[in-house]
Amino acid sequence: MKNILIVEDSKVINNLVKNELDNLNYNCHQAFDFKKAEVFLKKIQYDLIILDLHLPDGEGYELINQVKSLTDTRVVILTGNTEKQLREDLFHHGVLDYIIKDKNLSFAIAEIHKVLKHLESKISDKILLIDDSAFMRKQMSMILTPRNYQVSVAKDATEGLDLLLKEDYNLVILDMELPDMHGSEVLEKIKSNPKYINLPVLIISGTTNADLIRNMYKMGASDFIRKPFIIEEFALKVDIWCDYRKKHLLDLEQKDKLLSQQSKMATMGEMVENIIHQSRQPLSVITAVASGISLEQEYSQLKPETLMKNLDVITQSAMHLSETMGSFRDFFKKEDSKRMFNLSELLEKSFELTSSKFETRNIQIIKCFEDINMYGFDIELLQVFINILNNARDEFEKKDIKDRFIFIDTKNINNNISISIKDNAGGVPKDIIDNIFDSYFTTKEDEEGTGIGLYMSKEIVTKHHNGSISVKNKNFTHKDKVYTGAVFEILIPNTHKNL
Ligand SMILES: Nc1ncnc2c1ncn2[C@@H]1O[C@H](COP(=O)(O)OP(=O)(O)OP(=O)(O)O)[C@@H](O)[C@H]1O
Numbered sequence: 001m002k003n004i005l006i007v008e009d010s011k012v013i014n015n016l017v018k019n020e021l022d023n024l025n026y027n028c029h030q031a032f033d034f035k036k037a038e039v040f041l042k043k044i045q046y047d048l049i050i051l052d053l054h055l056p057d058g059e060g061y062e063l064i065n066q067v068k069s070l071t072d073t074r075v076v077i078l079t080g081n082t083e084k085q086l087r088e089d090l091f092h093h094g095v096l097d098y099i100i101k102d103k104n105l106s107f108a109i110a111e112i113h114k115v116l117k118h119l120e121s122k123i124s125d126k127i128l129l130i131d132d133s134a135f136m137r138k139q140m141s142m143i144l145t146p147r148n149y150q151v152s153v154a155k156d157a158t159e160g161l162d163l164l165l166k167e168d169y170n171l172v173i174l175d176m177e178l179p180d181m182h183g184s185e186v187l188e189k190i191k192s193n194p195k196y197i198n199l200p201v202l203i204i205s206g207t208t209n210a211d212l213i214r215n216m217y218k219m220g221a222s223d224f225i226r227k228p229f230i231i232e233e234f235a236l237k238v239d240i241w242c243d244y245r246k247k248h249l250l251d252l253e254q255k256d257k258l259l260s261q262q263s264k265m266a267t268m269g270e271m272v273e274n275i276i277h278q279s280r281q282p283l284s285v286i287t288a289v290a291s292g293i294s295l296e297q298e299y300s301q302l303k304p305e306t307l308m309k310n311l312d313v314i315t316q317s318a319m320h321l322s323e324t325m326g327s328f329r330d331f332f333k334k335e336d337s338k339r340m341f342n343l344s345e346l347l348e349k350s351f352e353l354t355s356s357k358f359e360t361r362n363i364q365i366i367k368c369f370e371d372i373n374m375y376g377f378d379i380e381l382l383q384v385f386i387n388i389l390n391n392a393r394d395e396f397e398k399k400d401i402k403d404r405f406i407f408i409d410t411k412n413i414n415n416n417i418s419i420s421i422k423d424n425a426g427g428v429p430k431d432i433i434d435n436i437f438d439s440y441f442t443t444k445e446d447e448e449g450t451g452i453g454l455y456m457s458k459e460i461v462t463k464h465h466n467g468s469i470s471v472k473n474k475n476f477t478h479k480d481k482v483y484t485g486a487v488f489e490i491l492i493p494n495t496h497k498n499l
């Protein structure tokens with residue numbers, strides 16, 4: 001979008017509009033009469049024409065016929081004429097918007113801004129159109145495509161529902177009378193999927209049956225348009241519902257960002273505790289050895305060999321400390337990007353980062369690892385492992401179980417990586433097992449859990465790695481004893497086959 005032609009006989013208005021658009025870096029040409037506009041149109045391909053209707057030497061709308069394609073060159077009417085029929089006729093001719101001039105033009109300018117913003121937006125909203133009439137499909141596409149909407153069409157319910165599964169749409173426009181299914185049935189099918197609860201569905205129908213319309217609203221339809229419709233109203237409703245959808249998606253995204261931040265902070269808190277715990281031992285070794293040396297020196301008994309040996313111990317301990325700190329720092333410093341990593345090493349890291357709370361609680365980790373190099377967000381997956389390990393630890397504590405095991409198996413089957421984490425903490429109660437991946441679902445007291453651990457883990461596995469995570473309860477034997485516990489199974493397709 002760059003070239004704009006302003007056709008308007010009032011110099012004041014023409015200049016005002018040009019000024020506005022110049023400031024937005026558009027390349028504007030001004031025509032003050034019909035003839036000049038014709039000359040410009042013959043020479044130059046415009047992206048947008050802002051068109052006054054009454055010109056001293058002709059009628060503005062006749063210029064529309066000279067425009068080759070109304071998808072390449074959009075036309076917006078800017079006029080003082082409020083005649084309704086003319087207005088609808090112009091929409092029929094493919095104009096994008098009809099803006100009434102107001103006193104100081106502030107409303108009109110704001111409207112032009114809106115149109116431009118919509119046309120310039122890189123990601124166009126996707127609309128699914130389900131209608132059996134080829135004429136209606138064509139008419140609606142012709143209204144929506146120049147408005148920068150990406151339209152997919154379906155001629156019946158089956159095709160429409162099929163398309164819906166394949167792509168993410170911002171709006172569904174649904175005809176009531178379809179050959180294979182009634183619109184209300186289609187609506188019911190759409191709304192029964194939790195994923196589409198907030199997807200706006202615009203019903204389009206010739207019916208005047210108030211009961212039917214009321215029912216559609218009750219079933220979750222967002223709006224209703226009666227056929228034959230007023231184009232401007234139709235276009236406005238589509239704009240409104242697509243904006244609504246976008247805003248909703250944005251809210252969701254922000255909520256997710258917040259949750260992800262919270263979850264990372266929680267993991268960080270655990271790790272700080274772990275670091276403090278792990279630092280204690282080397283620090284006390286250093287203090288003890290240092291005071292030993294100074295004592296011997298005080299009594300002049302310090303031999304050079306002893307000094308060297310003890311300094312060595314101090315160096316070793318200090319190095320150990322700095323390593324512990326380093327691995328902590330790495331966790332937060334590394335940028336969040338996908339890379340190759342070794343799965344066993346990553347799991348070892350998660351044990352290391354949680355070790356203080358596992359060793360003191362006598363939890364034994366039994367590993368059965370295949371050597372797997374995989375591609376993904378290692379730091380995020382580390383969080384997933386830590387979340388699951390911590391949950392198992394919490395269950396052991398809560399139920400006061402004596403023998404505590406966590407079995408971790410990794411396998412690579414046809415480039416699908418499976419990671420299974422099983423505990424013997426009794427399993428997840430049946431009545432909540434379907435909810436534990438929901439956000440804010442927790443059975444823990446206020447301070448102890450926020451209920452985002454598993455939600456975030458699922459987000460990371462499914463959305464960022466195209467994988468799946470599930471939980472089951474299992475009875476199993478280990479060293480001739482029978483146990484019950486929860487098994488978390490993560491499946492991730494390994495996308496980097498060549499490495
Ligand atoms: N291994 C397990 N065995 C039994 N129940 C479990 C297990 N793991 C999770 N749960 C149940 O699932 C719930 C949700 O776990 P989730 O990790 O999402 O939240 P949380 O641990 O309660 O809080 P946090 O946000 O601090 O992790 C837990 O409160 C617990 O009831």
Ligand SMILES: [Mg+2]
Nearest residue numbers: 387391453454
């Ligand atoms: Mg948890």
